Amino acid sequence: MKKIISMLLISAFTVLGLVGCAEVSSDKETVNTPTTEISVAETSGVTDEIETSDIKDTVDESSDKKMLVIYFSATGTTKGIAEKIASVTGADLYEIKPKEPYTDEDLNYNDDGSRATKEQNNKDVRPEYEDIELDIENDYSTIFLGYPIWWGEEPRIIDTFVESYNFDGKTIIPFCTSGSSSIEKSSSNISEKTGTGNWLSGNRFSGSATDDEIKNWLTGLELE
């Protein structure tokens, strides 16, 4: 008889134990509902260990939507600012490289016939750049786009860039360097050219901008 009673007790504990597990599992479901993987794992009775790794994969996937600092710089000034922004934000950094690099002669703004001056005088010119080895549309949600001001505007190679992508669902923050010109004309040009994405107003930096200046600007943007 004693034997029968203890067997009944063991069965009762086993059943209670299973119910307990089901509750833990359903708590997890509430907390982590956004993933399909989790429900598949739970209904198919896969172990906790595998469920956890599924959760991690899912989190990693969403955190793959990262920040990118991408820039064109003919003489290195914008590059310096881009590097600082990337270092402060932890964003990936990428340089847009022209297929035909600009020589000093090309950049001579005192020469009406120089390549840069001719390009800026023709709004339809689209200088080519080397292939960009990034999946910009799928991997990034926030993009800092940097360039120098040429004749008050963005270099035409930036037009080539912005017209090559769909920025739907992304926040794009232009930044530029210049002798003194502001960013406004260029930032409104490029946001109009793309027609997609949430374009913030952007900022002009001098080549000597400090880390603190950059940090203050970034804080003011209140990015998520």
Ligand SMILES: Cc1cc2nc3c(=O)[nH]c(=O)nc-3n(C[C@H](O)[C@H](O)[C@H](O)COP(=O)(O)O)c2cc1C
């Ligand atoms: C062709 C050309 C045109 C320029 N036009 C302007 C301008 O209109 N206003 C201005 O403030 N600076 C102008 N600059 C100066 C650059 O914007 C400035 O030196 C910038 O920081 C260079 O950046 P980078 O070294 O990244 O190329 C011009 C420079 C070049 C080469």
